[in-house]
Structures are given as C-alpha cells and as structure tokens.
Amino acid sequence: MNPSDGYRVEQDLLGERWVPDAAYYGVQTLRALENFSISGIPLQHFPDLVVALAMVKKACARANRDLLKLDPEQADAILLACDEIIDGRLHDAFCVDMIQGGAGTSTNMNANEVIANRALELLGRARGEYARLHPNIHVNMSQSTNDVYPTALRLALIFGLRRLRAETGALRDALADKSAAFRSITKMGRTQLQDAVPMTLGQEFGAFATNIGEEVARLDEVSALLSEINLGGTAIGTGLNSEPEYRACAIRHLRQIAGVPVCAAADLVEATSDMGAFVMLSGLLKRTAIKLSKICNDLRLLSSGPRCGFNEINLPERQPGSSIMPGKVNPVIPEAVNQVAFSVIGNDTAVTMAAEAGQLQLNAMEPLIGFKLLESIGYLTAAMASLRRDCITGITANAAVCRGHLEQSVGLVTALNPYLGYARTSEIARRALESGRSVAELVLEAEWMTAEALQEALRPEAMTGQGAAQEGGGAGG
Template sequence: MMSDTSCYRVEKDLLGERQVPVVAYYGVQTLRALENFNISGIPISHFPDLVTALAMVKQACARANRDTGKLEPAQAAAIERACDEIIGGELHGEFCVDMIQGGAGTSTNMNANEVIANRALELLGCERGAYEQLHPNIHVNMSQSTNDVYPTALRLAMVFGLRQLGRATCALQKALSAKAVEFQSVLKMGRTQLQDAVPMSLGQEFNAFATTVGEEVARLEDMAALLMEVNLGGTAIGTGLNTEADYRDRAVAHLREISACPLMPAADLVEATSDMGGFVLLSGMLKRTAIKLSKICNDLRLLSSGPHCGFNEINLPQKQPGSSIMPGKVNPVIPEAVNQVAFTVIGNDTAITMAAEAGQLQLNVMEPLIGYKLLESIRYLGAAMESLRIDCVVGITANAAVCRGYLERSVGLVTALNPYLGYGKTSAIAQQALQTGRSVAELVIEEQLMTAEELEQLLRPESMLGPVLGEGKPRLRS
C-alpha cells in the first residue's frame, strides 16, 4: 500500500532518506531518536525549563554568529524569532525525544536545531524542510557542538529550577516557623532514641524543623552560583574548533543578557567539557535536602501516630480515608508521599554518581542521565515541599493536654529536678516511679522533697525550656 505523500515530507541525513510527518517541526534526526530511544517515556518537553534553556542558548549563538559576520542577518533574525516563541512557551510539544538517550545529548541538540530551523523557515516564507534556505546543522548549530550546547542548557535549566525550589524551601521554612510560634507554650517530653529524655516545648521542636529547612536556602543559592560557569564556545572537546576568536565571549554575553543569569565562560573549556563535578556536588546537596525533609516527615508521622494507641501529640490535616477495610482510619499520606520523594532523590544521586564516574577522556556520554535525574530531583523536591506546606504543615494542630500528660507522667521529668534534688535522689525517684507506675511529681511531693508550689514553679515553661535566671527558683535540697 502506497503511503500518502501529502502527509509526509522527505528529509535526508547521513544514513539516508526518511519520511517525516509534514505537520512536524522536528526533522529526520529527531525521528530516528524517537525510534531508537523509546525508553523512559519522559520527553524533553516534560521539563519546560530545559526547552526554554535550549532556545536561549540557540538564540545567543545566533546573535554571536551574526556579530562575527558568519550568519546572515535575515537568517539570524528568523532564528531569534523562532527562539523567542519557544522561550514564550510555544512549540514545546515538538521537543519529543526521550530524556534517556545515547549520543551524549546529540538527539536533544538536533531536536532543538530542527524545530528552530523549521519554524525559522516559516518565518522566512519557506516550507518546513526547505533546508537549502536555512539548515539545522549549518545555520542553527553554527559554531556549536552538542558537547557545549547541551551542558550549558542543562546548567541553565537547573538554575531556573533551583530558583523555584528555593522559593518553595523559603515558604516551607516560614510555615514551620509560624507553627513554632503557635506551639511555643505547649509543654511536652523530648525524646532521644525513642525514649523519654527531657522537657521541651512543641514550639522548640517545630522551630528545629524550621531551622534545618532554612539552612538549605543558602546552600541552594550556592549551588546555583556554581552552575553559572559554562563551556559554551568550546564546541566538540573544549578547543573551540570552528569558531571565531571572539565568538565564545560574545555568545556567553548574549546568553547572560537573554537569561538574566550571571553566566561566565569556564576558565578551562577542555576541563569543563568533560568534568561533571558541579553536577555531582549539586546532586549531593539535593540529597542532603531530601534527607532532612524525610526526617521531618518521619517525626510528623510519629508525633501524630494513634490517635489512641500512639503518640497523638499533634493532629495532621485529614486528607482522605485511610483504608478500604478499616472504617475511620486516616493515614498521614502527605508525609508518606514526601518520604517517597526523598527516597527517589537519594536513588537519583546514586545514578548521577555512577554516570559522572563513567566519563572517558574528553567527554562524558552519560550526561543525558545526569541531566534527567538532576532536573527530576529538583522538580520533585519543589513539589514535595509545596505539598507538605499547603496540605500538611499549615493545618497541624497540637494536643496540648496529651503532651502535658506525657510530661507529668514521664520518668524523664527527673532530669529537670537534678539541680534541685541532686542526682542520687532523682535516681531513686525515677526507679520508684518505674516500679510503681506513679508520677514523678506525685512521689516528689509525697516524700516532701518539694512542695506542690515549688514543683509547680519548676514546671512553668520558662523554668523548663532553658537556663533560668533570677531569684525565686527552688533551692538544692541537701
């Protein structure tokens, strides 16, 4: 059966001719990549920041080639306009090759070259595929190689993603800080190794959560700054083959203006083309953030466990029924989901580590996996933080009576009495409380080691949650 030629156009590459859908902006090399890399099911367009970054790089290169006289002004203008449209969100669906691919990102680069070329041809009044007028390799990819375009675009996309992640991190920190203030007067028993330790406030516990999240904000900014050094202009291996003498500086300057990011050329383009150290460092930082986030979620799940046979110190917002068989059961689904995001980020770090180590000589061909997993980690962490904040943290309430009850019944309360009763007496009180099941406070009063008034004064929040200054505190009994 003959194919309908009205539905296809014929394009040619190194391996021969192929029919490309006439409606497609991509071309023959993208078509081959679609056939070869049907792996993850995640196309480039899944990460809009990457598509935008690719268009920005191509636009900057077109301007630099125009400046040096290598690219005709009309061709440069058409390429620029096509890139502007992509930066504005158009044609993203045409960026369709799989994120996991062989060829060190060549398929991604050619996908961008072909889409930009065919849209630029339309803007010049030509048909798609009329490459004699404007060619993906000759004109759109002029003075470039996948090996400098792809890592530059990845870095830029990650900078954009880190900005969003930074905003999500700040918002979560503020939400946790607000809860710390709300819960500052709720007394409870702190725990170490899941055993009763010393008194604290629920506010102090949430303030610790806020502090540990807040620490990540500056670190994420540091990572974004690390990504600003790019190897654009190095072409294949960093030597700058096929470029004009001032092309590199012009291209990076244009990209700096287009992206509004303080990008700079790498000092050693050969080293920058093969080295994945910045990506490894970023991945480790994202793993650190994920681990902190997961630990907070572990604590929220423990503190809300029950409601009658667990800690039940806090209530998490009820988001959905928790069981298909147990009526009334509600699960901590938001922290559970965030835990799973953290595990994914930790796994991604392992994959990134192995891919970075697998580099050979002047290029690391595993960059597609590195880029994919870093962009995924950044996106997942940002979404997880937003979900944790909006769907969980802002709606948490405290069970103050439960917290106070645990405190008063806990043997751990004797630690707060050490400065006033001495270690020997408090040890005896602790042992007796464990044996009889009676409260520490009850035994202290019964044995006339302290009056009820003195004990009540000691159990005030300001007396239990840190150093006590001033007069009027109970005196050490001999």
C-alpha cells in the same frame, strides 16, 4: 510513499528518510525516536530545558550575526523561532527521550531541526528546505552538542532551583509560624524513642524550621556554581570552528537573554568533561530530601494514634484512610513526601554512577544526569509545596496530651538533678517506674522538696530553657 502523501524526504549521513510534513523535527530526530524508546519521558516534559535550549540557540545566533558569520535574514528568522519556543510554543515538537545515547546529540539536533523548520516557515519556505537555512550549518553554527547541551542543562537547573528555593523558604516560614504558635506548649522530648527531657512543641517545630532553612543558602551556592559554563568550547573545549571573539559574545548575549549571570569556565577542556557541579547539586538535593523525610517521620510519629499513639499533634484530614476500617485517617501527605525523598536519594545514586562513567574529554552519560537532576528538583518543589499547603499550615496541637505525657514521664526527674542530685533523682525514677506513680508525687512524699520549690523547678521556662534563650538571643546552625 511520496511527498504528496504527507511526507517529505530528508537526508543525513546515513541516507534518506521520510519525515512527516507536519513535523517540525527532521531526520535526525526521527532516528532518535526510533532508537530511544526508553523512559517514555520526552524533552517537552521539562519545559525549563526546552526554553534553555532555545535561549542558548538565540544567544549563539546573535553572536554569529554580530560576527558577520550569519546573514541578517537567517539570523532574524532563527531568533524569532527561538523567541516562540521561549514563549512556550512548539514544545510538543521536542519529542526525543530524555535517556539517549550520544551525550545529548539527539537533544541538540531536535532543537536545531525544530528551530530551522520554524525559521524556514517565517521566511516563507517549506519545512525541510535546508538549502536556505540548515539545522547544522546555520542553527548549530559555532556550536557542538558538547557545549550547547551542558550549558542549556545548567540554565534549566538554575530555573528549577529558583522555584525550589522559593518553596524551601515558604516551608521554612510555615514551620516557623507553627513554632511561634506552639511556643507555650510543654511536652516530653525523646531520644532513641525514649523519654528524655522536657521541651516545648514550639522548640520542636523551630528545629524543623531551622533544619529546612539551612538549605536556602546552600541552594544559592550551588546555583552560583552552575553559572560557570563551557559555551564556546565546541567539541572538547578547544573552540574548534568558532571565532576567537565568539565565546565572549555568545555568553554576553546569553546572560542578557536568560537573566542569569553566567560566566565562562576558566578551563574549557576541563569544563566540557567535568560533572562536579552536577554531583554537588545531586548531593544537596539528597541532603534536602533526607531532611524532609526525617521531618515527615516525626510528624507521623507525633500524630500517631489518635487513641493508641503519641497524639500530640493533629494533621489535617485529607482523605479516608481505609477501605475496610471506618474512621481511619492516614498521614498521606507526609507519606507521599517520604516517597519523594526515596526517589531523590535513588536519583543521586544514578547521577553519581553516570558522573563516574565519563571517559577522556566527554561524559556520554550526561543525558541521564540531566534527567535525574531535573526530576529531583521537580519532585522536591512539588513535595515541599504540598507539605506546606496540605499539612503544615493545618497542624493543631493537643496541649493537654503533651502536658499529660510530660507529667507522667520519668524523664521529668532530670529537671530535678540540680536540686536533689543524681542519686536521689535516680531513686525517684526507679520508684516511679516500679509503681506507676508520678515523679512529683514521689518527691513530695519523700519530703525532699516543698510543693512551692517543686512547682518552681518544674516551671516550663525552667525546664525548657526558653527564658535563657530569650535573654541571650538565639542562633541557627
């Protein structure tokens, strides 16, 4: 082959390689494409990460221009190229696999080469004319993969968490709406899948809302933790090859470009090697996934049947449930969310092991950490949106079924403890279980309460505590 065949020659420390003329990437990206055919998921699959890389490169170029290390023409071309990527262009050129050796060097070089070659075009030069503007010398000036990659990853995670937080709040609100709608529907509460004491369907959905709502504040907390970055630390946190003023200047520009209140880590050496914030984020995502999965388990139980199960609520019918059983409709949305939760829990294990595998001044497993965190955030965001939109908002209650279960339950005797005492209520429970008759019928037959007193004791407000909750207010955990 020769250059006229649609290829250009590029060189790195390992020698010369032919790179397609049409490619914005260069020789080091080409080697990464050959070496890392692992997950089949390239950087472009996560636009937040691509945009974050361009934002970091833009901030660094501005800082180097301010410090007179980068000439204005080169800086302007780099900045324009970064703006195009931030606006969504050239993302298909970010093609290296998310799983890669080298602690993210291939990701950083993919960004450097794409930005350099696009900047060269803006300068009226051909791609690959690196004598005028070089990926390492100019685009990567005052930087290392070891401060660029984790800084960009933290930004990308913050961008993703913003959307996840919005969906978490929307799901909480949808559950709260159902809680209000179902406030007057009494039912039997259950512990260990056995009848326990009366409650309302509204209280059950209110607990779901509170449970999910707790995650909103936690997401804000972990976003603040991710805002501490090691940009300016270069290779291991000592700032080698950067000016003393560079770090503060670059971070100031990044804060303005990204709209995120990033700040410098107090100890750059520690920040370069520590994965603690990522582990905390992963743990939070796992916690959220577990909560979602538990709620979906409950929704599937409460809607089970419809004739031979709980049948206390109806989930929206989304699609036929069987290729052989006519009329069967499955709870497909909660089932899908359960599977998302299992994936997030598995990702947390991968993040945990990768964080533990760090050695000395750097963690070479950071690409896996980033991949799994971005994946989990994307999965949870989509799952919450689907659960809210395709399931929660369309749930209806079978009030008569709920009331029937309550009236037939032996658990109803617990509400009579203050009136009859434990011994008598235990006797009523035993008789009800043996005979299949209702608690109320047996109490009246024994003449232990009048009909009026029994009716008062079994009022929904008296059994469920809603009256007391209204008078005293409520508090969430």
